[in-house]
Amino acid sequence: MRIMVFQEWNRVAENDHLWRNLCLKKWSFCNFSKCLGSQTWKQFFFKQTKQEYQMALAQPEDFIFKEATGNLGILGPMAYLSGNGPTMGGREKSIICTVSSKHMLYAWDVQEGTMIWSSPVQQPSITHLATLPQMHLAFTVDLEGTVKVWNCQDQDALATFPVSQACFSLEVCLTKDGPFLMVGNSEGDIYTLTVPELRGVSKVHAFKYTVDLLHCSPDKKWVFASGTHQNILPRVFFTECLLKPSEGKSPLSLSIPFSSCCRACWAPRRTSRITLMYRRGSSKKTGFTTFDLMTERTGGRTVIQAHQVATFLLPVHMESPIWMGASDGNMIVFESGPYLFLFTISGHQLQRFEDHQRTIGNLWADSLHVLTTSMDDSLHVYMWEEEGRYPYLKSCCHLEHIGSDLTPSCYVSKAICDNMSIVCVVSKNRESSILVMYSLHT
Numbered sequence: 323m324r325i326m327v328f329q330e331w332n333r334v335a336e337n338d339h340l341w342r343n344l345c346l347k348k349w350s351f352c353n354f355s356k357c358l359g360s361q362t363w364k365q366f367f368f369k370q371t372k373q374e375y376q377m378a379l380a381q382p383e384d385f386i387f388k389e390a391t392g393n394l395g396i397l398g399p400m401a402y403l404s405g406n407g408p409t410m411g412g413r414e415k416s417i418i419c420t421v422s423s424k425h426m427l428y429a430w431d432v433q434e435g436t437m438i439w440s441s442p443v444q445q446p447s448i449t450h451l452a453t454l455p456q457m458h459l460a461f462t463v464d465l466e467g468t469v470k471v472w473n474c475q476d477q478d479a480l481a482t483f484p485v486s487q488a489c490f491s492l493e494v495c496l497t498k499d500g501p502f503l504m505v506g507n508s509e510g511d512i513y514t515l516t517v518p519e520l521r522g523v524s525k526v527h528a529f530k531y532t533v534d535l536l537h538c539s540p541d542k543k544w545v546f547a548s549g550t551h552q553n554i555l556p557r558v559f560f561t562e563c564l565l566k567p568s569e570g571k572s573p574l575s576l577s578i579p580f581s582s583c584c585r586a587c588w589a590p591r592r593t594s595r596i597t598l599m600y601r602r603g604s605s606k607k608t609g610f611t612t613f614d615l616m617t618e619r620t621g622g623r624t625v626i627q628a629h630q631v632a633t634f635l636l637p638v639h640m641e642s643p644i645w646m647g648a649s650d651g652n653m654i655v656f657e658s659g660p661y662l663f664l665f666t667i668s669g670h671q672l673q674r675f676e677d678h679q680r681t682i683g684n685l686w687a688d689s690l691h692v693l694t695t696s697m698d699d700s701l702h703v704y705m706w707e708e709e710g711r712y713p714y715l716k717s718c719c720h721l722e723h724i725g726s727d728l729t730p731s732c733y734v735s736k737a738i739c740d741n742m743s744i745v746c747v748v749s750k751n752r753e754s755s756i757l758v759m760y761s762l763h764t
Contacts, residue, residue: 338363345370348708349689373741374690376762378705380719385744385760388435395423397747397755399451402740403429403474404458414764416743419460419474420757421448427462429474432743432759439474452492454501459518461503463489469505471518483520485513491536495545495561502565504545506533512547514564524567529554535586540689541593544615548583548598556583556598558615558626576626580611585646590689592651595631597667599646599656602635608642609635610654612667634669647687650710655692657682662694662704664715672714677702684736693744695734699723701746703739723748723758734758 341363349370361369376384400420416432425447429439446465453460459480460472467485469492491506494517501517510529515522531551538545538561545564548556555577563573578598585599597612611633617624636642636658643656643663653672655664660682662675678696686693692704692715703719721744723734735755737746742764748756 336364341367370741374705377691377703377739377741378716378718380703380762382719382721384763385721386433386763388432388759388761390430390435390437390757390759393424394428394755394757395426396749396753397422397757398448400736400738400745400747401451401453401460402455402738403453403460404455414742416740416745416761417474418738418745419451419453420747421451421462423447427451427460427472427474429460430745430757430759432745433761435759441472441479442477450489450492452494452503454494454496454517456496457501457518461492461494463492463505467507469503469515469520471503471520473518480518481520483513483515483522485511487511490532490534491547493536493538493545495538495542497542497561497565499565504536504538504564506536506547508532510549512536512545512559512564524564524573526559526564526573528557535583537586537588537596539588539593539596540590544588544594544596546586546588546596548586550582550584552582554583555579555581556586558596558628560617560624560626574617574624574626576615576628578613578628585644587646587648587654587687589648589651595651597646597648597654599643601642606642607635607638608640609633610646610665610667610669632667632669634665634667645682645685647685647692649706649714652710653714655685655687655704655715657685657694660696662692662702675702675704675715675717677717677720683733686736686738690741691739693737693739695737695746697733699733699748701734701737701744703744721746721760 398421403417403419418430420428425444427441431438448462448464450463462470467487467489469483470479471481472479485507487507487509489505489507493504495502503515505513512526512528514524528547531549534550535548545559545561557575557577560574582600583598587597589595594615612631613628616627618627641659643658646656648654660678664673680696680698682694682696684695695701700722705716735747735749743761746758
């Protein structure tokens with residue numbers, strides 16, 4: 323009898339459907355089939371959990387330090403092209419893309435600290451970058467509004483699409499119907515393009531002004547669009563209507579009654595919840611407001627409803643933040659001067675971190691990590707506690723730039739990470755940058 327019970331438990335423990343559900347609950351990745359490779363769901367779960375645990379406990383001595391110097395110009399946008407996955411040789415590696423003021427796109431092997439590919443010089447210069455790691459593709463837009471897609475292996479772009487006006491936002495959306503690219507331009511238009519062909523699917527005139535923000539919800543059901551102009555009301559589109567437009571019909575959308583939006587974040591685990599950061603009045607007071615979105619059938623047609631669940635203004639004495647991130651839907655994180663703050667969406671302060679000596683210049687956040695960089699030439703790593711448990715956000719590791727150039731004018735200007743590595747840009751002066759790559763010992 324006992325043997326039969328053990329056999330049944332073993333069978334349950336190997337059930338792929340069970341491990342799949344655990345993965346879907348714990349992580350908000352958009353396409354697990356591309357992350358899995360030849361792994362089972364159980365193998366993926368334990369590998370991912372182990373990597374998160376290692377990153378949470380990592381100290382400076384646990385990282386391998388690599389530095390890319392030389393005539394790189396000023397490094398602008400950067401994004402992971404791949405990560406957390408095995409290569410042909412079985413070794414895991416992270417690859418990032420960076421844009422340079424030298425009018426080039428670079429790809430780097432983070433673990434080796436080497437450049438593995440560069441594009442030809444682009445005229446005019448590249449202004450925006452997005453990546454689709456699941457397909458190993460990078461997307462760029464230049465000053466003239468030409469969109470290009472690269473596989474970061476061949477010399478030439480795989481496809482191009484002329485928008486003809488300057489573009490200010492770029493978002494990749496990986497849906498059940500395949501990948502799409504969305505581009506917002508200076509005329510208030512949103513283009514939806516197929517990937518990798520860059521064939522036009524739809525064009526929507528959203529605003530009279532620039533589309534500065536484009537964000538797909540984690541479940542790809544919604545697309546948030548806004549401009550920073552004070553007269554613009556943000557709009558939320560039903561994604562399917564942009565991907566499958568009906569001739570003569572406007573896509574299903576809703577204007578959110580909050581102008582002067584400067585940032586927005588979807589909640590990774592509350593996929594229809596979005597928090598906006600806005601500035602109001604002559605004093606430019608900063609506030610945050612949170613909405614839940616849903617669709618309803620009314621009078622034989624479908625409409626979008628936005629329910630405001632919370633809103634608050636920051637105290638007058640607080641320095642206005644520039645960056646923000648969101649956690650489980652009930653908490654937001656933002657910087658103010660040298661401090662990092664964690665608030666509830668209703669305005670209750672939960673934590674204040676004092677890990678930097680000087681002003682925080684950049685904040686980057688995803689569903690697992692929060693990174694801050696400062697003018698004190700350092701970056702700090704935080705990680706969200708699982709399922710929003712106390713203390714909600716954990717301070718993990720402080721990294722100071724210890725590279726070859728110790729010029730006083732050097733400072734860490736931006737940083738991104740995955741579960742195996744951290745990459746940051748150290749700005750030396752107005753003409754050059756250093757790419758600094760930290761990878762965990764394996």
